[in-house]
Amino acid sequence: MLSKKTKYGIKALTYLAKQETGVPVSIATISEMENISLKFLESILLTLRKSGLLGSKKGKAGGYYLLKDPKDVKMTTVMRVLEGPIAMVSCVSLNYYEKCADCPDETACAVHHLMIRVRDSNLKIYGETSLADLISY
Amino acid sequence: MLSKKTKYGIKALTYLAKQETGVPVSIATISEMENISLKFLESILLTLRKSGLLGSKKGKAGGYYLLKDPKDVKMTTVMRVLEGPIAMVSCVSLNYYEKCADCPDETACAVHHLMIRVRDSNLKIYGETSLADLISY
DNA sequence: TATTACCCTACTAAATCTATAGGAGTAAAG
DNA sequence: CTTTACTCCTATAGATTTAGTAGGGTAATA
Numbered sequence: 001m002l003s004k005k006t007k008y009g010i011k012a013l014t015y016l017a018k019q020e021t022g023v024p025v026s027i028a029t030i031s032e033m034e035n036i037s038l039k040f041l042e043s044i045l046l047t048l049r050k051s052g053l054l055g056s057k058k059g060k061a062g063g064y065y066l067l068k069d070p071k072d073v074k075m076t077t078v079m080r081v082l083e084g085p086i087a088m089v090s091c092v093s094l095n096y097y098e099k100c101a102d103c104p105d106e107t108a109c110a111v112h113h114l115m116i117r118v119r120d121s122n123l124k125i126y127g128e129t130s131l132a133d134l135i136s137y
Numbered sequence: 138m139l140s141k142k143t144k145y146g147i148k149a150l151t152y153l154a155k156q157e158t159g160v161p162v163s164i165a166t167i168s169e170m171e172n173i174s175l176k177f178l179e180s181i182l183l184t185l186r187k188s189g190l191l192g193s194k195k196g197k198a199g200g201y202y203l204l205k206d207p208k209d210v211k212m213t214t215v216m217r218v219l220e221g222p223i224a225m226v227s228c229v230s231l232n233y234y235e236k237c238a239d240c241p242d243e244t245a246c247a248v249h250h251l252m253i254r255v256r257d258s259n260l261k262i263y264g265e266t267s268l269a270d271l272i273s274y
Numbered sequence: 275t276a277t278t279a280c281c282c283t284a285c286t287a288a289a290t291c292t293a294t295a296g297g298a299g300t301a302a303a304g
Numbered sequence: 305c306t307t308t309a310c311t312c313c314t315a316t317a318g319a320t321t322t323a324g325t326a327g328g329g330t331a332a333t334a
Contacts, residue, residue, distance in 0.1 A: 002225040004323065007248050014247040026279065035239040040324050046281070059332025060278045075251065088139040102172040110151040110271035111144050114212065117266070121258045129254070134247035141292065163310065177293050183312075196301025197309045 006082040008036045009044045010134070013053070013078060017070035017131045024056070024063030044082075051081040071132035079126055086126065087119045094119075143219040145173045146181045147271070150190070150215060154207035154268045161193070161200030181219075188218040208269035216263055223263065224256045231256075 011034045019025055027045060031038040045064050048054045055067045066073070079086055080095070087093035091100045092115045103109050148171045156162055164182060168175040182201050185191045192204045203210070216223055217232070224230035228237045229252045240246050 001222075002248070002252065003321090007226065010248050010251070011246075024279095028279085035241075037324065039326080042280080043282095043324085049280095056280060057332080058278090058280050058330075060334070062279050062332070064280085084138075089144065104172075108274060109148075110274070111139070111147050113274060114147070114262075114266060114271060115139065117262050118259060121262060122255060125251075125254050125258060129251060134251060137245060137247070137250060140290090161310095165310085174293065176295080179311085180293085180313095186312095193311065194301085195299075195311050197303070199301070199310045201311090 003083060004040075005044055006079070008034070008041060009048060009082040010078060011036065012041060012045060012064075013048070013066070013073070013131055014134050016054070016064060016066045017073075017135050019065070021069070022065055024061065024065045026063040029063070048081065051077075053077070053081065066131075069132070070135065071130045073131040075126040075129045075131075075134075076123065078131075086122055087115065089115050092116045092119050140220060141177075142181055143216070145171070145178060146185060146219040147215060148173065149178060149182060149201075150185070150203070150210070150268055151271050153191070153201060153203045154210075154272050156202070158206070159202055161198065161202045163200040166200070185218065188214075190214070190218065203268075206269070207272065208267045210268040212263040212266045212268075212271075213260065215268075223259055224252065226252050229253045229256050 012030050015030050015034055016025060027038060027042050030036065030045075031041050034041075045054060045056075049056050049064065053067060053073065054064045056062065056064050076086070085093045085096045087096075089100065089111060090096055090098035091103065091106055091109075091112055099106070100109070100112075103112070106112050149167050152167050152171055153162060164175060164179050167173065167182075168178050171178075182191060182193075186193050186201065190204060190210065191201045193199065193201050213223070222230045222233045224233075226237070226248060227233055227235035228240065228243055228246075228249055236243070237246070237249075240249070243249050
C-alpha cells in the first residue's frame with residue numbers, strides 16, 4: 001500500500017505544478033485545498049524541499065514552489081523521495097541493493113525473478129510519467 | 138516493500154511445486170530448505186491452506202501439498218492471499234474498492250490515475266505468471 | 275516591531291509486521 | 305495401545321513503521 005505521506009506529497013506537488021511558476025504557496029493553502037493535516041503536510045513539504053524538488057520562501061507571502069518545470073519532474077524521483085526504493089525487495093533494488101539473508105542463491109530465487117519484472121514495469125511507468133502528465137486530466 | 142510473509146509464502150509454494158504432486162511435505166522440511174522460521178512458516182502455510190491453495194495431511198508422514206497443477210496457480214491469487222490487494226491505493230482496487238476520505242473527485246485525482254496504471258501493469262505481470270513459470274529457472 | 279510563514283526536533287498513539295509459545299488433535303508405526 | 309511425528313489453532317509480545325501532534329525557533333516583510 002502507498003503511504004499517506006506519498007499520497008499527500010504527490011497531491012501537494014501536483015497542486016504546486018498547477019500554479020504560476022515561482023509563486024510561493026503557503027502550507028495552509030495546500031492543506032485546505034487538498035484536505036491534508038497541516039502539520040503532517042509541513043513535514044512532507046520539508047522533505048520535498050530537502051530532496052531538491054521544492055524551493056521555499058520564508059516570511060510574509062512565503063511558501064513553497066516547484067524548482068523545475070513540471071514536465072521535468074519524473075515520478076521515479078518523486079516516488080523514491082517519498083516512498084523509498086521502487087523495488088519491492090532489496091535484492092532487486094537498483095539504488096539500495098542488499099542481499100537477502102535467507103537466500104543462498106539469488107539467481108535460483110523465484111521471488112527475485114518475479115520482483116525484477118515488477119520493478120522494471122513500475123520503473124517504466126514512473127519513468128515515463130511526469131508531474132505535467134499528472135495534471136493534464 | 139514485500140512483507141516477509143509473502144516472500145516466505147512464495148518460496149514455500151515454489152518448493153512444493155517442485156515436488157511430486159500430492160506428496161505431503163512437512164513444515165519442518167520446508168523451513169530447513171528455505172531458511173524460514175518454523176513457527177512463522179506454520180502460520181503462513183495455514184493461511185495458504187485456508188485460502189484453498191494448499192491441502193494438508195495430518196499425523197505421521199503428513200504435511201502440505203499443492204492442490205492444483207503449478208501452471209494453474211497464478212501469482213495474482215498468491216499475491217492477493219498473502220500480501221492483500223494488488224492496488225496501492227484502495228480507490229483503484231478491483232476487489233477491495235474504497236473511496237478516499239480526502240478526495241472529493243476521483244477522476245481529478247493525480248494519484249488515482251497514476252496508481253491505475255501501476256495496478257494494471259502489475260496485474261498483467263501477476264496474471265501471466267504462474268508457479269510453474271517461477272520454478273523454471 | 276508585529277505579523278506571517280517556514281524550520282526543526284521531539285514525541286506519541288495506533289497499526290502492522292514478525293515472529294514465538296504452548297497445547298490440542300490426528301494418523302501411522304512399532 | 306502407546307509412542308512418535310506431524311498438523312491445527314489461539315494468543316501474545318517485541319519491534320518497527322505510520323500518521324500524525326506539539327511547540328518553540330528563525331527569517332522575511334510591511
